Amino acid sequence: STQLRNETAGVLRIGIAGAGRIAARFVAEARYVSGVSVEAVHSRTWERTKEFADRHELEWANQSYEDLLGHVDAVYVATPHDTHYDYAKRAIEAGLHVLCEKPMTLSRAQTSELFELAASRGVVLLEAVKTAFSPGFQRMVAVARSGSIGQVRSVDATFTKLVDSGREMVGADGGSISELATYPLLAAVKLLGLGFTDLQTVSLRPPGSEVEVFSRIDLTYPHAVASARTGLGVKAEGDLVVAGSAGYIYVPAPWWLTEYFEARFEDSRKSKKYYYKFDGDGLRYELAEFASMIRSGTSESFKLRPAESIAIADMIERARASATIIR
Numbered sequence: 001s002t003q004l005r006n007e008t009a010g011v012l013r014i015g016i017a018g019a020g021r022i023a024a025r026f027v028a029e030a031r032y033v034s035g036v037s038v039e040a041v042h043s044r045t046w047e048r049t050k051e052f053a054d055r056h057e058l059e060w061a062n063q064s065y066e067d068l069l070g071h072v073d074a075v076y077v078a079t080p081h082d083t084h085y086d087y088a089k090r091a092i093e094a095g096l097h098v099l100c101e102k103p104m105t106l107s108r109a110q111t112s113e114l115f116e117l118a119a120s121r122g123v124v125l126l127e128a129v130k131t132a133f134s135p136g137f138q139r140m141v142a143v144a145r146s147g148s149i150g151q152v153r154s155v156d157a158t159f160t161k162l163v164d165s166g167r168e169m170v171g172a173d174g175g176s177i178s179e180l181a182t183y184p185l186l187a188a189v190k191l192l193g194l195g196f197t198d199l200q201t202v203s204l205r206p207p208g209s210e211v212e213v214f215s216r217i218d219l220t221y222p223h224a225v226a227s228a229r230t231g232l233g234v235k236a237e238g239d240l241v242v243a244g245s246a247g248y249i250y251v252p253a254p255w256w257l258t259e260y261f262e263a264r265f266e267d268s269r270k271s272k273k274y275y276y277k278f279d280g281d282g283l284r285y286e287l288a289e290f291a292s293m294i295r296s297g298t299s300e301s302f303k304l305r306p307a308e309s310i311a312i313a314d315m316i317e318r319a320r321a322s323a324t325i326i327r
Ligand SMILES: NC(=O)c1ccc[n+]([C@@H]2O[C@H](COP(=O)([O-])OP(=O)(O)OC[C@H]3O[C@@H](n4cnc5c(N)ncnc54)[C@H](OP(=O)(O)O)[C@@H]3O)[C@@H](O)[C@H]2O)c1
Pocket: 017, 018, 019, 020, 021, 022, 023, 043, 044, 045, 048, 049, 078, 079, 080, 081, 083, 101, 102, 103, 128, 129, 130, 167, 179
């Protein structure tokens, strides 16, 4: 298409929806990715939009989202979870590529719908789960899948952070699952696949808290199990253990910024250590993948396939809907 030719010839112009914490980190990270240029921003309030554009020296501060859509080739959606669907849908309908913050949506149906819409419009849609695109995590998945630790039998992944207030601590879409579960569920899906047969969740919502602050999601697969733990205001060791029939992989905290992991065996002399770089905030990896998909006309990234994003949305939706609440 003409649009694709222009993008291939020149720089991919990106607009950002949202002017908050992750949006600012994204602009800084985009400087490390060749062939892309962040040019526009639109947020809910004009003051924030204008201030963000000035601070980051962007070409356009757009009062309306429609205006932003007219100035760029692609949109990075960096607004609160419950608004992703709408911002992403409008961009796709305008024929733009979309890199959407995690969780893309909080339901299987909405996530599937966005991917179907993107496919029908011939644009790229990618969920911005930075871990999935980092060299260390990809290598860890490859080592696990190579059979060197035997059959994978269990995946245990934890992601917690200490937070007292803010977007994630209030409202119907707040809580540790919607904020953090994408990462441990990514590990489960990459290592065990999409075919889980059961999902059980326990969530802690202390008196006076609007949201659950700690959760454990247990997944059963035909020949394996996975457990994902998330916490906001609860701190635990943020590591990942992949247990196999011949050995296990240990990724120390913070495993989601994978720089180092070990394959360990009964005979400890056979342990193997793997070292990788995780540059900056890691957003450069997802952006580089996004830009490369657009340039090569590829609609699916094997690093995070649409079916995997849809499965994660399904797990998040089920976990939130069916959790046993403890106080
Ligand atoms: N990948 C990562 O490492 C990572 C890290 C953090 C967050 N995230 C994800 O990124 C998203 C944004 O998180 P954040 O921490 O950057 O949030 P934040 O700091 O609260 O910023 C959200 C921004 O979205 C704007 N916005 C636009 N439309 C909105 C609407 N209809 N309602 C409310 N706000 C609206 C806000 O506008 P105002 O300026 O007017 O308030 C604000 O600028 C979340 O989905 C989160 O899960 C990802």
